[in-house]
Amino acid sequence: MSAEIRKKRLTAPDIRARKGATPVVAVTAYNAVMARLVDPYVEIILVGDSLAMVEHGMESTLGVSLELMIAHGRAVMAGAPAALVVVDLPFGSYEAGPAEAFRTAARVMAETGCGAVKLEGGAHMAETIAFLAERGVPVMAHVGLTPQAMNALGGFRTQGHDEEGRAAILADARSVSDAGAFAVVLEGIVEPLAVEITAAIAAPTIGIGAAAACDGQILVLEDMLGLTERPPRFVKRYAELGAAVEKAVGDYAEEVRSRAFPGPEHVYKPRG
Numbered sequence: 001m002s003a004e005i006r007k008k009r010l011t012a013p014d015i016r017a018r019k020g021a022t023p024v025v026a027v028t029a030y031n032a033v034m035a036r037l038v039d040p041y042v043e044i045i046l047v048g049d050s051l052a053m054v055e056h057g058m059e060s061t062l063g064v065s066l067e068l069m070i071a072h073g074r075a076v077m078a079g080a081p082a083a084l085v086v087v088d089l090p091f092g093s094y095e096a097g098p099a100e101a102f103r104t105a106a107r108v109m110a111e112t113g114c115g116a117v118k119l120e121g122g123a124h125m126a127e128t129i130a131f132l133a134e135r136g137v138p139v140m141a142h143v144g145l146t147p148q149a150m151n152a153l154g155g156f157r158t159q160g161h162d163e164e165g166r167a168a169i170l171a172d173a174r175s176v177s178d179a180g181a182f183a184v185v186l187e188g189i190v191e192p193l194a195v196e197i198t199a200a201i202a203a204p205t206i207g208i209g210a211a212a213a214c215d216g217q218i219l220v221l222e223d224m225l226g227l228t229e230r231p232p233r234f235v236k237r238y239a240e241l242g243a244a245v246e247k248a249v250g251d252y253a254e255e256v257r258s259r260a261f262p263g264p265e266h267v268y269k270p271r272g
């Protein structure tokens with residue numbers, strides 16, 4: 001529960017140095033209000049492209065624009081003074097090659113002030129990750145269940161159920177770590193594989209529903225707060241804010257209709 005007071009903002013190298021040490025705490029946030037609330041308690045705030053689904057009601061993460069990611073990234077930077085803020089590069093903004101990825105990432109960093117970007121993909125993204133890392137862009141990688149590839153994967157399906165799949169994900173994790181990713185998100189993979197990858201690669205692993213043995217954990221904030229309607233099965237709900245919002249707005253509506261609100265203390269009185 002303790003809120004550590006940090007004077008200087010955390011950086012990607014600070015996170016890289018946490019391999020095998022105290023677990024890294026990461027959470028998503030999409031706006032300044034939530035960023036301010038979570039900032040004292042976490043090391044990484046991810047402005048995830050999951051905001052397409054959680055914040056904008058889209059069916060997948062594929063429809064989010066670079067402009068929208070930048071707008072949310074600026075809001076989170078404004079609210080969070082201490083955590084490392086990482087912004088997801090959206091689908092279609094980086095996959096064509098290292099040069100496109102660099103132009104996109106540089107724009108995100110320049111226009112938001114964030115300290116790193118995240119992109120999805122394994123071995124096929126290694127060249128891009130190295131290109132960015134060598135040019136001053138810290139990259140968080142993301143392997144396993146990569147939501148931007150849902151149309152190729154057949155939906156949000158957990159990965160690594162057969163030996164071939166497990167070997168491919170291990171190879172992906174090795175590739176992105178060797179390419180210079182400062183951390184690697186492991187999403188939607190079976191626990192023994194997450195344990196094996198964590199032991200095998202130099203970069204800290206950040207699990208989402210993967211394994212307690214990972215070097216850190218991440219969850220979508222609205223899922224853990226009980227604000228999303230159908231969160232993934234691996235989520236632990238640490239609060240029921242959805243129910244709290246319904247109660248508060250229901251009470252407000254009732255008091256407005258009965259004229260119990262506003263009371264004398266909630267209106268302006270003439271001074272004279």
Ligand SMILES: Nc1nc(=O)c2c([nH]1)NC[C@@H]1CN(c3ccc(C(=O)N[C@@H](CCC(=O)O)C(=O)O)cc3)CN21
Nearest residue numbers: 050053054061147156157158220223228231232233234
């Ligand atoms: N609210 C929210 N939370 C997330 O963690 C999240 C998003 N949205 N959107 C982008 C991706 C998609 N994610 C998801 C979404 C659904 C499942 C899911 O339903 N998984 C099934 C298992 C399916 C299978 O094994 O084939 C489950 O029952 O948990 C998993 C990850 C994680 N990310």
Ligand SMILES: CC(C)C(=O)C(=O)O
Nearest residue numbers: 028048049050185208
């Ligand atoms: C769930 C995390 C890892 C993510 O990529 C997102 O929120 O978009």
Ligand SMILES: [Mg+2]
Nearest residue numbers: 048049050088
């Ligand atoms: Mg994402």
